[in-house]
Amino acid sequence: MTGEKIESIATALVVGGGIGGMAAAIALAERGVAASLIDLDPDWRVYGAGITITGPTLRAYRDLGLIDQIKQQGAVTSASRVRLFDGTVLRVLDEPAIEEGVPGTGGIMRPVLHEIMQQRVRELGIPVRLGLTVSALETVGAGVDVRFSDDTNGHYDLVIGADSVFSSVREIAFPHMGPAVPTGQGCWRISMKKPPELDMGEFYFGHENPAGITICGPDSIYMFMLTAHQPREKHMDQAELYATLKQLLAPFGGNAGWIRDNMTMDDWINYRPLAAVLQPRPWYNGRVVLLGDAVHATTPHLASGAGMAVESAIVLAQELARADSVNAALIAYQERRFDRCRDVVETSVSIGKLQLEHARPDQIASLMEGALARLNLPF
Ligand SMILES: Cc1cc2nc3c(=O)[nH]c(=O)nc-3n(C[C@H](O)[C@H](O)[C@H](O)COP(=O)(O)OP(=O)(O)OC[C@H]3O[C@@H](n4cnc5c(N)ncnc54)[C@H](O)[C@@H]3O)c2cc1C
DSSP, X not given: OOXXXXXXXXXXXXXXXXXXXXXXXXXXXXXTOEEEEEESOTTOOOOSOEEEEEHHHHHHHHHTTOHHHHHHHSEEESEEEEEETTSOEEEEEXXXXXXXTBOSEEEEEHHHHHHHHHHHHHHTTOOEEESOOEEEEEEETTEEEEEETTSOEEEESEEEEOOOTTOHXXXXXXXXXOOOEEEEEEEEEEEEOOOTTOOSEEEEESSSSOEEEEEEETTEEEEEEEEEOOOOSSOOOHHHHHHHHHHHTTTOOHHHHHHHHHOOTTSEEEEEEEEEEEXXXXXXXXXXXXXXXXXXXXXXXXXXXXXHHHHHXXXXXXXXXXXXXXXXXHHHHXXXXXXXXXXXXXHHHHHHHHHHTTOOHXXXXXXXXXXHHHHHSOO
């Protein structure tokens, strides 16, 4: 719990109850703002993947007061193993703590992380309305008139758009921004039981489709594989997803090979083409501001998209508590976040491009290591 208090605004509407939106609502409510949250999904669900929680992301969750629950319900470690795609071990990468009490790296199932965050939202008494979005936003004086999709109205001192890469808030209030740009790669993911021999996260290189495994709990993992995206006319059903991923894993050994041999049709399997964009400034318009994938959507190459969303939420709340005016706070938020998010988006996109060009693994590794070292610096 922070000792900071926000005096510059009394009320805020957060549009989007994903990782970024919940983090914003929590960070504002803890600083005394009457925050409300809406989400388009009537059931406020999240899909069944796991997520990698890097050291900097764990640090952001510590600042949000949720690191203990993540440690208990997810998995944390201080090293990762690098293998050749056939299973040959190349090296073990030390991933030391970036700060006292913050593990080097970790993972958790997304539904478990959502439940931890939703629980905190409920504890703080933040009103949540579901199956709802905004249809009009107008900054009027020191606040925003909001028209909701159910034809009700509201007025808030600040509106935060954290409504995904397809943000409606962005479409309504930020005409200078555009959609995310496809990168040419796609990401396969599977969530399933843990291979018995797996004791830390693993990366598999040396194949045109790099892959990795993250431990997400005592008996749960997710695996990802990046491929060149082949446009398709129809959506793959579960049987096709299962058969195609199994086939893509055919040359793999080690725990990746175990996953291929033990995956079942009931496991959660997903394929998604990747897209990214760092939106141009300004990230705010009057009293409407964006955060998370709505304004800095990235690819998974640095496993940092969610971490960036949580950091942005914390920085926004800190600046609102610190600055003399809301306008000054929004400028300070934008300037503190822009270069760090640009680093993540641009490096992630560059790594993907190099992978598509079959660049040397050491070239990719040095880009990745450089960015991860910069992300370890305080945000
Ligand atoms: C394949 C893949 C793997 C990834 N792996 C990792 C990883 O390992 N580690 C990591 O840190 N990051 C990872 N990321 C990135 C991470 O998932 C995102 O950066 C993060 O989820 C962004 O959070 P968000 O809250 O901004 O948006 P979202 O998670 O998209 O949440 C948006 C919320 O807004 C709601 N919503 C949508 N539209 C509206 C609307 N019009 N009105 C109201 N509500 C709306 C949605 O229902 C949702 O609840 C990955 C991304 C991809 C694509």
